[in-house]
Amino acid sequence: MQFKLLLAVAAAIAAVVTASAQVGPACESSCGNVSITFPFGTSEGCYYNSDFLITCNLSSGEPIPYLGDGNIVITNMSTTKGVLEILTFVGRDCYNSTGRVTRNGPYLKLRDVRISPKNKFVAIGCDTYAYFDGRRGNESDGTGCISKCGRNSLLTNGSCTGVGCCEVAVPEGLKTFEMTIRSLNNRTNITDFSPCSFAFFVEEGKFNFSTTNLTDFQSVSKMPMLLDWSIGNLTCDEAKKTDNFLCTGFSECDQDYGGPGYRCQCREGYDGNPYLANDCQNINECVQEIHECKPNTQCVDTPGNYTCKCPDGYSGDGRKNGPGCTADESTIIKIVAGISTSAIFLLIFVAWLYLVLKKRKFILLREKFFKQNGGIMLQQRISGDGGSHDQAKVFTVEELKRATNNYDESRIIGKGGYGTVYKGVLADSRIVAIKKSKLADQTQAQIEQFINEVVILSQINHRNVVKLIGCCLETEIPLLVYEFIPNGTLSDHIHNKGKSSAIAWDIRLRIATETAEALSYLHSAASVPIIHRDVKPMNILLDDNYVAKVADFGASKLIPIDQIELATIVQGTLGYLDPEYLQTNQLTDKSDVYSFGVVLVELLTGKKALSFDRPEEERNLAIYFLYSLKEGRLLRVLDERLQLNDVPSEIIQVSRLAERCLRVKAEERPTMKEVAIELQGILPSMIQKHPWVKSSSNEDDGEYLLKEPINDYECTNDGIVSNSSSSTFDSISKHTMLPIASGR
Structure with a gap:
């Protein structure tokens, strides 16, 4: 059986008290801790109608207010919120x-x-x-x-x-x-x-x-x-036509309330009970200190508002959020006359002192920044190398400011781990790229990094290496000025869907060949062998004709002629790092060969070297490519945007070359010179291939690279594992996923 508990007063028809009802001496203003205000009340004549009757029950010893004569206990009431x-x-x-x-x-x-x-x-x-x-x-x-x-x-x-x-x-x-x-x-x-x-x-x-x-x-x-x-069931406009409308005097209808009935509120600047006639009284903002007058003004109360009186000789609204007070014309003349004489003498003195100090400060700053940015170190390195064939121009700070419109953000064309690159136009109308190195705490390592790049680039003269035009050492942040390469990076073109279709396989092969020629030059033709140490598509720029330009030598190393390897802290980019270099810290020219092998794979597949968005076995592109190559799945991993129905012999040869470049043991990799020569022989434009390039047009190679997968490999929770113990893929899969100590 369902029981029902009466919580509230029954909706009995009650007599309506007219709007003239006022709170008299007999009306209770509270019951217990609850304040009682009209239209609520505890006795007839004190409430608007029976729905607003409050019963103050004293039976429990402590006064408890109830709504009506029922048992709804009231804990608080609000005439401003209507709750x-x-x-x-x-x-x-x-x-x-x-x-x-x-x-x-x-x-x-x-x-x-x-x-x-x-x-x-x-x-x-x-x-x-x-x-x-x-x-x-x-x-x-x-x-x-x-x-x-x-x-x-x-x-x-x-x-x-x-x-x-x-x-x-x-x-x-x-x-x-x-x-x-x-x-x-x-x-x-x-x-x-x-x-x-x-x-x-x-x-x-x-x-x-x-x-x-x-x-x-x-x-x-x-x-x-x-x-x-709320009051009744009539809207505010309807209730105004009746005799018992409650919003009178400085009380008005609450326009934000949508009914039923209507609610009252005191006008702005007034406070009180809006349901009682003439109870909304002016608020004295000055006495209550709730005004916005400025400290030097006088607050003057007005009905429903206040004004801020300005001091003598001043006029205005005097408010904090307004124009405040301004001096009258006569006051201004007096002030100006008193100040102007002193200001003229002071201005003359300051101007003279400024000109003297500016010249001295400019000279000192230039000397300071020149030393701070490694100017002396640069001079020593250049003289120690016997001087460069192509002397880089030393630009002034004003020349480069004009070239970049004071380094406007709209001139930024790239940001990297070592700085920001701006597009600039020199006085002779040459378009250049200006690199502003990052400078946090002006450490010795950063200075050496900057000087290293200047020295290396000043010694290089190759059509596929970005040319250093000059530098500036007079600013707090050192600057390098390069030739401007307008077509972005290789990474943009092979990973951007909107651009990748524009570079067909013959263009990609030519880019690979030109990059290999540049690296071969750095390794074996430069006066001092140079290891780039950060070969990746982001550091290969393309001009309007898609000619490759190797850039960013901030991580490069000069290798003494009598040395074949150099012990260094591991530095490079995850996905491109030579696994042997990663383990031994011994940097050789074969480290660049490995990184170039990853670039070849990116050109073939159109995929990034490392991506955690791909399945676990495909995250490291080099490992996955070698696995696919061995399993005869080459066509499946090639870039779909190449639109190939079968695999041309050139792609098979490049894939073979990439596999040799990616071998874990450096001694098993070809040199960059051998790589460059082999790529030159693969180019379709070559009428006759070099004898050292293997022909891959025979059926054996094609069948091997395109055959159905065999069961030499199996997938586990840890990745792809070979059942064979002597494959390149086995070895590389054990090394290339080691953590990197330093990356860019």
């Missing part, structure tokens, strides 16, 4: 081993007071279906929710999403509701659940579910809830 804070009963449905022992579903009926949509309807339990039916006007409305707990449910504190606790929003404008709580399974085995289910309305934010609520909530009988109220 009542009340305590509402908690509905419950309890069982023991014999069945249901308690069920009550509270209901509520209101008139000019409505259930606020700022409440939530909440149900607690592990076998609970709770809902409510309500009415607003002649329309019925309602909703509910289900709360369950499985035997292995993980209840979470603060979570009210259906496991142990559920909640739903409350429709707006409800004046009545009837709550029902049911068991979903008739509590067939109450030992698995809490003995009771609970449901209640509660102000949003005033209830936070705890897993202990399932067993200890029986002691809670009431929860905080909000009721909205």
Whole structure:
């Protein structure tokens, strides 16, 4: 049997008190800790109508305010927000081993007071279906929710999403509701659940579910809830035509309230009870210090506002957020006359002193920055190398500022690990690229890095190496001036879908050949062998004709002629690092060969050297390419944008060459000179191939690279593992995924 608990006053027809009702000496202004203001009141003549009657119950010893003559306990009320804070009963449905022992579903009926949509309807339990039916006007409305707990449910504190606790929003404008709580399974085995289910309305934010609520909530009988109220059912415009309209004097209708009924509020600059005639009184902002007058002005109160009086000789509004006070013309003349004479003498002195100090400071700064940026070190290195064939020009700071429009951001054409590159136009109309190195703490390593790049580039004269035009050491941040390469990096063209289709296989092969020729020159034709140490598509620039230019020598090393290897800290880019160099720290020219092999694979596949977006076995491109090559899957890994139906012999030969470059042991790799010569022989434009290049047009090579996969390899959780013990792929897969100590 369902029990209903009366929570609120019945909607009995009550006499309406006219708008002339005033708070008299007999009207109570509070009950307990709750202030009572009109339109609410405790006795006839003190409230607007019976829906606003407050009963102050003294039976418990402490005064408790109730709405009407029912038992809705009021905890707070607001005439400015139009809300009542009340305590509402908690509905419950309890069982023991014999069945249901308690069920009550509270209901509520209101008139000019409505259930606020700022409440939530909440149900607690592990076998609970709770809902409510309500009415607003002649329309019925309602909703509910289900709360369950499985035997292995993980209840979470603060979570009210259906496991142990559920909640739903409350429709707006409800004046009545009837709550029902049911068991979903008739509590067939109450030992698995809490003995009771609970449901209640509660102000949003005033209830936070705890897993202990399932067993200890029986002691809670009431929860905080909000009721909205307004005056009558007429709109503000309709109510103005009646005799009992309450928004009078300096009170006006709240235009933000959309009904039903209307609400009052005091006009801006006034405070009080907007429902009482003439109770909205002017606020003295000056006395209460809530004004925006500036400190040197005088606050003057006005009805509903205030003004800020400026000092004598000044005029304006005097407010902090306004123009403030400005001096009158006569005052300005006096001030200017007094200041101008002193200012003229001071200006002459400062100008003279400035010119003297500026010249001296400029000279000192130039000397300071020249030393700071390694000018002396650069002179020593150049003289130690016997001088360069092509002397780089030393630019002044003013020349490079003009060339870059004072380093405007629109001139930035690239950013890297070692600095920012700007596009510049010199006085002779040459377009150049100006590199401004990063400078954090001006460490010795950074200075050496900069000087290293200047020395190396000043010794290089090759059509496929970006040319150094000059440098500037007069600024805090050192600058390098290169020839401008307009077509971006190789990385942009092979990894950007919009650009990759423009470079067909013959262009890619030519780029690879030109890059190899440049590296071969660095290794064997330069006056001092140079190891680039960071060969990758990002450091290969392309001009308008797709001619390759090797760039970025910030990580490069000069190798003494009597040495074949050099011990260094590992430096490079993940995915391109020589695994032998990574393990031994011994840098050789074969380290560049390995990196170039990865570049060849990128040109063939169109994929990045390392990508964690790909499946685990495909993340390291070099390993995956070697595996695919051995399994005869070359066609599957080639770049789809090459639009190949079969594999040309040139691609087979380049793939073979890439495989040799990627061998783990450096001694098994070809030199860059051998790589360059072999690529020159592969170029389709060559009429006759060099005798040292193997012909791959025979059927054996084609079948080997394109055959169906064999079972020499298997996939495991750790990657691809070979059943053979002597393959290049086995060796490289054990080394190339080691962590990098330093990268760019």
